[in-house]
Amino acid sequence: MTPVTAPWTRTRLRAAPGAAVALAVLVALTACLAAAFPRALDRYTDAGLRRAVDRAPADVTGVLISAAPDPGVGEATVEDSLRPRRLADAYRSVLGLVEHPLAVDEEQSSYGVRTTESLPSPDTWLPRPDGLPAEMVLVAPQDLDGRARLRSGRLPKVPGGQADASTTEVEAAVTEETARTLHMKVGSVVHIPGRRELTVRVTGIVTPEHPDGAYWSVDPVLRTPSLRRVPAPAGAPSPTYWVGGLLLAPEAGPALLGSAPVVRYWNLAPDPDALHARDLDGLASAVASLESGPALQQLHSAVSPLTDATTGLDDIFTTYGQLRDDIGPLIAVAASGAGTVAAVVLLMTGGLAAGRRRAELALLRARGASVRGLAGRLLAETAVVAVPAGALGLGAALLALPGARLLPAVAAAVAVTAVACLALPLRAVAAHHAVRIHEGRRDATTPRASRRRVVAELTVVVLALGAVEILRRRGATDGAGDLVAMAPVLVGVIAALVLVRLYPLPLRGLARPARRLRGAVGPLALARAGRTSASAVLPLLALLTAFTVAAFGGSVLSGVADARDRAAVLAVGADARVEATTETLPSGLSDRVGRVPGVREVTEAAVDWLARTPDGRQSVPLAAVDPSDYAALAARTDLGAFPGGRLARPDGAEGGSEDAVLPALASPAVAERLGDGAFPLRLADGTFATLKIVLVRERTPAVYGDEFLVVDRAGLPARSVRPSVLLLTGDHLDAGALRRAADGAGSVRLRSEARDKYVDSPLQSGAERIYTAAVAAGAGYAVLALLLSLASAAPERAALLARLRTMGLTRAQGRRLLVLESLPQALLAALGGILTGWAAVRLLSPGIDLTTVAMAATTSPVGRAELRADPWSLAVPAAAVLVLAVGVAALQAWWSGRRGAVAELRAGDAR
Template sequence: AVAVTVVGCAALPLRAAAAHRTVQVHGARQDVASARPSRRRTVAELTAVVLAVAAVETLRRRGAASSADDLVSLAPVLVGVIAALVLVRLYPLPLRRLARPAVRLRGAVGHLALARAGRTSVSAVLPLLALLTALTTATFGGSVLTGVTDTRDRAALLTTGADARVEGTGPLPSALADRVRRTPGVAGLTGVSISYEARTSNGRQTLPVAGVDPAAYAKLATRTDLGAFDAAELKQPAGEDEPLRALASPAVAERFGTEPFRARMEDGTAVMLRVSLVRDLTPAVSGDEFLVVDRAGLSAEAARPTVLLLTGDRIDGTALRRATGDAGSVLLRAQERARYVDSPLQSGAERVYTAAVAAGAGYAVLALLLSLLRAAPERAALLARLRTMGLTRSQGRRLLVLESLPQAALAAAGGALTGWAAVRLLSPGIDVTAIALATASSPPGRTGLRTDPWSLAVPTAGVLVVAVGAAAVQAWWSGRRGSVKELRAGDAG
């Protein structure tokens, strides 16, 4: 009985003595440098990765032909979440790399800041998820808005062919070009004679034929980025029996090939043409079928300009209409572009994406501020202890700024990279034409997304500025307060 009592009473003290034979910290460290993710977390992350990859691949294969649904809305968020999970896993690696050379630096502020950043608790790294998701959403929304703007500009340019267009029902008066050239804002003028009902050799098919001055028209095509070409390749050949060189659309070039063919103009004259250049677009004529020739090879009647294409930054529409009078109609590129935002669908969709950009940027800043406020009491106590050891106020500010920089810099760089990747991955499956244009007319081909540098730079810079500013303000505020309260709080903990 005595032996059983002794063993029963001494078992617990002996076990405790054996466990505390050596001095050790109570509980294992739970910082990002030493904590290993659990199996459940690994399984959950792999499941999310599989779902994100499947969503992106489905969206890319499906293309932009179908209407938008939840998959289009969730794809950017899924990409951001996956990138955040990867960055959380990789977060300790750069800190370990930087901590080794930081030991050789003069002073203890840099080494102490990196050491504290590496010992951040796992829960403090979780705001990276919010930051990456918010930054990816903001970048994607900004790219959509940029794509909408580009699509509207392109559609307006294709309609007018230049910054402004003056077109008559027949040949324009010869004095009109001089009056229009003196209009405020007009920097360049190119005259074009267009025969919309020119007939080909079989007499049954009609297509527009534009007679141009090759040198001036080549400059216009280069400036507007609508089928740029070399003017020398369109000039009239020296021989009289040689057919006129023509710039054709792909459909016309496929129909006639490189063999000469006859085209009858609207004035009844006939010319022999040969396709020498092929371009998808041209400023004078829009559509899938057109021919552009040197008007020096046309008759005097067919060579008279019927269209004036004007270039200039700020063309005065009122003065241009006054100078044109009843000779022709005036179409401004700016006014044509303004028509595309009249539809409630287009304006509402644009506001939704604008709100998404603002909400994403605001959510990123909020997540960063909440993570900094969560660690504010502990940082204040740390500064109070270090000030008793001789740390100056400027060193305290540098310590807090350097400590907050790794997470903010990783989130900013990861957000920019993830936003760029999301746009590149999802661009084949998203068409912004329906959002940009209120009418059925659209630029040739599908209008996809492109990365907007401002959408990448502004949220990234905002995260860094907020992180550095919050740390500096916290250090300044802690320096103004006394250290007794922080020291007592730290001793009690």
């Protein structure tokens, strides 16, 4: 055979370079997004776990392993076990028993010998705030010289290099804060009584290298003295005393045996860089093994039978795991929806390419090309473009998001590339499996679908309905986690198949009476719109899935924002709050604050936190307010709105007459406790007021908590109603300006600042960003699917307009024809999208709790944050689809009108 001079692939790429470039861009972008998703997921989940560990105290996150001296052994053996060499050997044994994936940060870990309790010192030169002696914790830590800088004196040492239980004098170092607080200096001597009095001489003052690190923070008293209180009965005075730390030489551990019980300790600090959310189960297992599992049994054998291990890491891992599990379904919904829309677009791209080359492929089959050979050539042709593009997208994702797992990103990019490579060959094989000499007109449609297609569609619908029913019954958190992720796709599949089948029926019914109308544009548009087409399922599925994800995502973001806003308003009471740091606010402060830019209204309140019933047994916060202003504020903030006239003081109650009964607003708890009759209340200044509860509300702006009373301040004595709280309403309030106006007379809190505090974990902010990106990507691919759908029909529409123009159709009529023809399908997509989005939200809302996403906690001050359909998330995409479909149709009609009818007919015939 004569060799082919121009290979197939090179020839085809040169024949259609624009299509090849478009495919490469689409594959590169999709592969980049697909590879970026798991890497972004890894990054923010890891950051959330590390933040949870970093924010916890060091004594909670560290693993504290301690061992008392072995019982039943000689004194020499006990002393030897407390020496640095034996402690270092045990430290290496402990490190070897820590199971993967838990890793230890040796830079922050420590070990040594210490007393089990603080010991009182009789030295009177040590400070005694309430006459109680100061107490000391004696520790012989290892590697002190590497963890602290010497400020004065020298580091402690042991004369002769070795101490034992009979040693009565040792040297110690103290930190700068300990020296300053306890009046120590180089040369100070501290006496520690015990079985054998121990004299400790301070030889050096040191500064910790990393004072916030685990080495110094596991037992903060070694770094900073602590002022503690002696437990006392309620109401009795509680005297205080100081507790400080003395840092002995590493070799001085045995000297502590003569003073108090001692333990060997090994504080293991976790390495934050080695914490990964994907290893959460393994981390929990490693911690459990150290606390009460195989690792602890091995510690008993290697170190001592009295070895014990304690840590708070297991609680941190449990709390974080619950937060991650609550957020996971939301991310899965976004990922499955956006992924489905992207896959549909790739399939439609292959279908569009197969349709564009329909005549060429049919000719090849008629001339003897095999199905396998044709598919192989098309696969090679597509792979030459898609594989480098997919690799480029993967590389971009790896560079943009470093520090995450490689394998999931590679798998995602390979999946995208595979779909892009196989779309054209499979579509061509399906269309040209049988050799056809003449295919007929493209605009002619079969009046009835084939039985195979009907059976396939019914099967898919039945399976999807069954899955949706299982999801509805089980909920999102009861064994249906995988179905939650597929909810948008399931609802979209059902809606797409049903709507494609049903929507032509009413249009066909309208086509017959429309014939009576004047003109041919309306009847022709209805007739063409009423034709069914199998190719309409994929774009409609893409649009409906994107609608569902957008509606669900908008509802999630709206629910989270609403929960945070409600919690912030409840915490502050208004847009800002100025509260007295003493008893009352100075006069004139309300006017100064009111002049700050952005402040619209200032509502004063006098809050008495010490109001009590006459017997003094029950206390309840009392807010004295102006009823009309306060009622307006409560209505604006939606915190217990009430008619202001109901709280107005009665006639004769001016100036605080104790005989007059003031109407009061109360919380449910207070109303139940005090009843509906009149009762006296003793105020903080000693005066009395008689109140009667006439209104009950769960919340009120001026007072936090579930117990409060609100009355008209005009009915109380003037000295009892001096403002202590200012509640401000306004937009874009300046925190700095408000604090300058308050001038230290009161604390200033803003609703915006309180709201920001609820975003406590990268797990929350990362989930919101990923969800927003997924919704945006799904919307972009849905628009692309719509454009591809219109592009696939563009040649046939252009040829139709050209034929009709030869029959006298004007350009204006041509534009109206295409717009009217596209309107039913656009309306179908818009209404179907609203329906599917609403259905998905209703379907998933019972099983999805947004509280953890909004508040970073399982509970919220405003109750459970529920998922509700957001009207804007339903309406905006629907309007966008209508505008886009109509705009593209009008643009196509305008463009076709610029070309001559003969040229357009030739182009249409060529297609």
